[in-house]
Amino acid sequence: MIQIEHVYKSFSGRTVLHDVSLEISEGCTQAIIGQSGSGKSVLMKHLIGLLRPDRGRILVNQVDIGQINYSELREVRQQFGVLFQGGALFDSMSAFDNVAFPLRTFTRKTDQEIQLEVQKCLDLVQLSNIGLKNPDELSGGMRKRVALARAIALRPRYILYDEPTSGLDPETSNAINQLIKGLADRLDITSVVITHDMHSVLSIADHVAFIHNSRMHWNGSVDELQDSDDEILRSFITANEYRIGPSSSS
Amino acid sequence: MSSAFKSLREMKMYRENFQTELIRIGIDSIPIVSLAAAFSGAVTTVQTAYQLVSPLIPPKIIGAVVVPSLTMELAAVVTGFILSGRVGARIAAELGTMRVSEQIDAIEAMGLNSVGFLIVPRVLAGIVMVPVLYITACLVGTFGGILAAELTGVVTAGEFLQGAREHFDNFGPYFGLIKAFVFGFLITAVSCYIGYYTHGGADGVGRSTTRAAVMSCVLILIADLVLAVLLL
Ligand SMILES: Nc1ncnc2c1ncn2[C@@H]1O[C@H](COP(=O)(O)OP(=O)(O)OP(=O)(O)O)[C@@H](O)[C@H]1O
Ligand SMILES: [Mg+2]
Numbered sequence: 001m002i003q004i005e006h007v008y009k010s011f012s013g014r015t016v017l018h019d020v021s022l023e024i025s026e027g028c029t030q031a032i033i034g035q036s037g038s039g040k041s042v043l044m045k046h047l048i049g050l051l052r053p054d055r056g057r058i059l060v061n062q063v064d065i066g067q068i069n070y071s072e073l074r075e076v077r078q079q080f081g082v083l084f085q086g087g088a089l090f091d092s093m094s095a096f097d098n099v100a101f102p103l104r105t106f107t108r109k110t111d112q113e114i115q116l117e118v119q120k121c122l123d124l125v126q127l128s129n130i131g132l133k134n135p136d137e138l139s140g141g142m143r144k145r146v147a148l149a150r151a152i153a154l155r156p157r158y159i160l161y162d163e164p165t166s167g168l169d170p171e172t173s174n175a176i177n178q179l180i181k182g183l184a185d186r187l188d189i190t191s192v193v194i195t196h197d198m199h200s201v202l203s204i205a206d207h208v209a210f211i212h213n214s215r216m217h218w219n220g221s222v223d224e225l226q227d228s229d230d231e232i233l234r235s236f237i238t239a240n241e242y243r244i245g246p247s248s249s250s
Numbered sequence: 251m252s253s254a255f256k257s258l259r260e261m262k263m264y265r266e267n268f269q270t271e272l273i274r275i276g277i278d279s280i281p282i283v284s285l286a287a288a289f290s291g292a293v294t295t296v297q298t299a300y301q302l303v304s305p306l307i308p309p310k311i312i313g314a315v316v317v318p319s320l321t322m323e324l325a326a327v328v329t330g331f332i333l334s335g336r337v338g339a340r341i342a343a344e345l346g347t348m349r350v351s352e353q354i355d356a357i358e359a360m361g362l363n364s365v366g367f368l369i370v371p372r373v374l375a376g377i378v379m380v381p382v383l384y385i386t387a388c389l390v391g392t393f394g395g396i397l398a399a400e401l402t403g404v405v406t407a408g409e410f411l412q413g414a415r416e417h418f419d420n421f422g423p424y425f426g427l428i429k430a431f432v433f434g435f436l437i438t439a440v441s442c443y444i445g446y447y448t449h450g451g452a453d454g455v456g457r458s459t460t461r462a463a464v465m466s467c468v469l470i471l472i473a474d475l476v477l478a479v480l481l482l
Contacts, residue, residue: 048359070363078361088356091347102360105259 001026002047002158002190007056009042016042017053018214024207029184029191031201033236034211040194041085043211044160047192048080049073060158078106081156085163085194087147089135095122095146096131102153121149124179126172141168148176152183159183161193165200177203198237201225210236260362267371275337275372275438276379280386282336283329287387288394290324291316295395299404309405310413316395317414321422325387327474329380330433334466338441341372342462345445346455354446369442373435380434381427388426425481432473437466 002024009017016039024030032040045051046058049065057064060076068076081102089098099118103109109117122128125145135143148164164180165173181204184191195201201208201222208225210218210233218225218233228234298315345368348354357364392414399405405413441462448458 045355050355050358074361074363076361077359080359080361082356082359084352084356084359086352088352090353090356091351105263105360105362 001059001061002192003059004043004046005057005059007043007046007053007058009039009046009051009054015214017046017211020056020211020214020216022209022216022219024190024192026190027184027188028206029181029193029204031205031208032192032194032211033196033198033201033208034217035236036196038211039214040211041162044082044162044192044194047160048077048082079157081151081154081159083144083148083151083159083161083164085166087135087143089143089147089150091135094132094134095127095138098135098146099149099153102150106154117153118149121153122146124152125149126175141172144168145172145176148179155183155187156189158190158192161191161195163194163196165195165197173197173200174203180204212236260366264366264371267367268374271371271375272379274340275333275375276382279333279336279379279383283332283383283387284390286328286332287320287325287391288397290328291320291391291394291396292398294319294324295398295404295410296402299399299402303404308409308413310409310416312399312405313395313410313413313415314417316410317392318417318419318422320391320395321388321426323426323474325391326384326426326429326433327470329383329387329430330437330470331467333376333380333383333433333437334470335463337376338437338466339459339463341438341441342445342448343455343459345369345442346448346458349446349448350451350455365446369446372442373438376434376438377431378434380437381430384426384430388423425477428481429474429477432477433470436469436473440465440469 004020004022004024007017007020008015020043022030032043034040042051046053047060049058052066057066059065060079063076065073065076089095090101093101096118099121100114103114103117118131119128122131125148127142127145127149130138130142130146135146138146144164144167148161151159151161159180161180165176168176177200180191180193183189184204191204193200193205205222207221208219209216212218212232218228218230220228225233225237294316295312298312299309302311302315345354348368354364354368357367396407396410399410400407444458444462444465448454450457
């Protein structure tokens with residue numbers, strides 16, 4: 001369980017998060033939506049202690065990650081897989097080595113097992129044949145998917161996805177959404193998905209949090225979201241409407 | 251997974267990074283350092299010959315002047331300056347890019363220690379390899395001096411070496427090695443620091459790169475003087 005309690009954060013006087021609270025229960029898929037620049041990525045970085053709140057605290061499994069020392073924080077971080085918004089692939093390594101990196105670092109697997117495992121991860125993100133390419137030879141969407149493969153390689157307990165489908169065509173987006181959903185369902189992974197894309201939200205999330213004007217404006221289940229009459233939330237969702245086809249609201 | 255095992259695995263990665271940096275800082279710099287050292291040796295020889303040309307002074311003195319100049323000052327400082335541009339700027343650009351593209355965040359997010367993973371191997375490689383490059387520079391510089399002496403005919407190789415041997419100060423090479431060690435630390439530490447704390451996109455990486463090269467040079471000059479005052 002991840003608990004965000006009354007988190008405040010500002011950068012050089014500019015408030016980005018103002019009294020944000022959210023509880024993400026075990027095994028659940030939490031979507032975080034909000035306008036560009038509303039602080040979603042900043043909030044995500046707080047969850048693994050890459051940024052520290054000015055006030056408030058973050059608890060992972062009841063442990064306040066602001067109160068533990070660095071090596072304990074590292075232990076906490078090892079339970080997370082993180083997909084950064086820009087991918088953050090290591091550009092000194094091939095795509096294959098990027099995905100293999102966490103496996104080589106944190107498991108005892110042999111080279112052959114790693115080879116198989118990496119191939120499996122790349123298959124999952126529908127990139128079977130790009131292993132030996134370097135990140136700068138890949139398209140933006142391909143980089144994103146390699147980064148996704150790296151984030152899920154260790155099948156961590158928590159996965160944070162920062163805009164997993166942005167920059168992807170609708171078909172690949174759907175495949176990625178299914179992958180995220182599949183991982184969450186089959187392996188009981190707790191996922192946090194930051195997205196602009198209501199289609200993703202509706203197809204994979206259990207709960208939705210809407211950040212607006214630095215605050216947690218609305219927060220509830222997907223069913224509640226569809227029935228909500230909050231005006232700001234409605235207008236955010238309807239701006240997305242052209243993507244919400246009849247097939248997706250199932 | 252025991253934590254002892256994990257740190258063993260990590261040590262292996264740090265060692266691999268260290269070995270890579272040994273090559274990139276050390277081996278890859280040998281050609282340019284040698285080139286600069288050869289020319290420094292040659293120029294010092296020709297200029298010393300020009301300044302000392304007198305029937306009263308035996309030409310072997312040229313060797314006695316050139317070799318200590320190389321071992322005590324030129325070899326270390328020339329190596330340091332070249333590495334400031336070559337290695338310092340490269341390290342700052344590399345770490346700066348990793349910072350602004352969130353690769354450092356990604357390393358931290360995996361639960362690795364980014365300082366141990368990125369900075370420690372580079373600084374260690376610097377303090378190991380700069381002394382090695384310094385020794386290379388001394389040897390190649392002396393060779394360049396002898397070559398210049400022979401080609402211009404001011405002094406023969408035999409006389410040059412005889413002069414160098416007769417006036418050899420044992421402390422010279424030690425002094426140079428200490429300098430090289432300190433320079434190696436300064437260049438890599440300062441460039442890592444500047445690169446690691448880069449902010450502001452491609453612009454910021456550019457700023458860090460320049461700053462690392464300039465700061466390394468300035469620190470080398472200061473350290474050179476401080477060490478001379480302290481140790482001589
Ligand atoms: N390290 C930082 N230093 C200063 N300001 C920052 C930093 N990181 C983020 N910000 C600011 O915080 C605000 C929120 O940024 P954030 O990246 O969280 O937005 P976002 O909701 O993820 O937007 P998008 O959907 O476009 O990715 C922005 O105004 C940004 O300028
Ligand atoms: Mg963002």
